[in-house]
Amino acid sequence: MAKHNKLSISQVKAAFKRGTPFNGFLVGNRVNQFHWFNGWHLAHAFKCDTYDEFVRHKNACEYYLERELGTRMAIYSY
Secondary structure: OOOOEEEOHHHHHHHHHOOOOEEEEEEEOOOOOHHHHOOOOOOEEEEEOOHHHHHHHHHHHHHOOOHHHOOOEEEEEO
C-alpha cells in the first residue's frame, strides 16, 4: 500500500498560502486503513485550488460522518 502523508489543517492552510493546491483525501479518523480504498471505500478523494473550497469539503464530510467512523476527518495528501 502506498504511503500517504497525514496533514493538519494548519499545514493545509500554509500550503494554500504558498500557492500549492490540495490533492488528497479525507477519511474519518477512526477508519481502518484497509477501508480507505478497499473494503468499504470510505476515503473521499478530491482536488481543490482554494482554502475555502477545501474547508467546505471538510465541513460537509464531517457533518455526515457517522460516529463509529470517527469524530472528525483525517487529512491525507498523495
